[in-house]
Amino acid sequence: MRSKKVLSFLLAAGMLATLVTGCSSNGSGKGEVSDSGEWTGEITFFAKEYTPSEPDEINPNPPTKLQEYADEYEEAHPGVTIKFVELPGDTVMNEYVMTQAAAKTMPDITFLNYDAIGTQISTDIFTPLNEYFEKEDPYVEGKTWGETFNDTVMEMMQKGNGNYYTVSGDYVETGIYYNARMFEEAGITETPENWEEFIDVCQKLKDAGFTPLAWSMAQDDTYSVSWTNRVFLSNCYVDQMDEIDVDGVAGINDMEKALALKNGVVSVDDGKYLSYFEALKDLVPYLNDSWASKSDLERKFMMEEVAMYWTGSWLPKKMADAEVDFEFGSFPFPTPTENTLPPYTTNAVTSGAVGGPTGSFQYCVSNADSNSTMSDEKLEVVMDWLMYITEPSRCSEIVNEYGSYCPTIEGSTPLPENEHMLDNLNGDYTIYDGGQGLTGTLSDTMFRNLHQYMLGEVTMDEVISTLSETVEQEVNIKIEENPDWDIDQYLK
Helix, strand or coil, rough: CCCCEEEEEEECCCCCCCCCCCCCCCCCCCCCCCCCCCCEEEEEEEEHHCCCCCCCCCCCCCCCCHHHHCCCCCCCCEEEEEECCCEEEEEEEHHHHHHHCCCCCCCCCEEEHHHHHHCCEHHHEEECCHHHCCCEEEEEEEEEEEHCHHHHHHHHHHCCCCCCCCEEEEEEEEEEEEEEEHHHHCCCCCCCEEEHHHHHHHHHHHCCCCCEEEEHHHHCCCCCHHHHHHHHHHHCHHHHHHHHHCCCCCCHHHHHHHHHHHCCCCCCCCCCCHHHHHHHHHHHHHCCCCCCCCCCHHHHCCCCCCCEEEEECCCHHHHCCCCCCCEEECCCCCCCEEEEEEEECCCCCCHHHHHCCCCCCCCEEEEEEECCCHHHHHHHHHHHHHHHHHHHHHHHHHHHHHHEEECCCCCCCCCHHCCCCCCCCCCCCCCCCCCCCCCCCHHHHHHHHHHHHHCCCCHHHHHHHHHHHHHHHHHHHHHHCHHHHHHHHHHC
């Protein structure tokens, strides 16, 4: 494998400076154009966790697939070189991108969280990808490049100005991982698809002598509480999204969350808002004994102390690294039905509410304003290289080699352990959490009351009384802190 030069940077107060090992970040990137119009030169690429590197004691099995594909591409395109940029692990990407763009030394292709573009960082420094999405994909027969991407992911990538600036090929997903041996011994032959079937599976596992589900109520130990919130509230309020989404822009922002509570469209005592409190209390008989305090859930699952564990698509990699050798599988988190908590829950399948295209295969392309080497001729080669690595089989191998995410290109294949994790990705609903994290006080109060309710220390009437007062106070505080919302136009 070729050695790769390391790009690092120095952000000094009030200064825009770049410290580079060996050569500038763009090196010979300006390249040359032949008489026939063909561009040759160097393409710089920061691929984040997929960046190829040499094995060492800390990481004996680093990613290599992108390097293999770079070698193949270079062989097929003499004179083109793919140079992988390496950055320190503590790099703050927004600061790095803005610094490099100001100096016109931004890499040709770089990882950046899609939601930063157009919000925290101006779109002016990126190449809009729309025209390329409309072109025929040279590596996927019969499709435009845009048609190879997942529809739901594409909706998330689209910015308010109608442009796309990000190529996304992986997804952080969550679901229930299960011990296959325990399922078999409990007589469970099919994974559950909804909440009622999930409770039935829990009971069968308990009857067979197993602890069904790993759970922890320590705030710094698990995200499962906020995850359950999103699944249940997205389900319960699915028919009220038009009332909640007052600005008509896809997604529910903090202003709309606060407004829904202020206007009474959503309220603590409406039966929907605390639906997940009821659901989680029903789970208590099936949880590990230490559920009410801090507990190492990952270890419990790996040591076969529990049958199921709700976590993310990163688990298979951790299992492999820990050399865990028992058979396990996964399924999407089971969502409510109209029979779960009638009349509040619905048949909307909302397990996909917990996850997102926030992995490492989020790549944007610089333009001439942020990269002095980016010519029209070079851009065509850069885009062709991106099309090359987003071909389904290549994307699958790149994403699965790292093992923490699920590939989302149409026709790609996830790891066997994550086979069904994206089954509900294209759900017809809006993700909604009720605004329960609008302020730290509100979030802490919600969590404390849920904890006490699951323990049987408070009644639902007491929870409603406490939370109604807290929600009203905190929503008013949030509105006062954000005068730019101009919320008066929406108040009833």
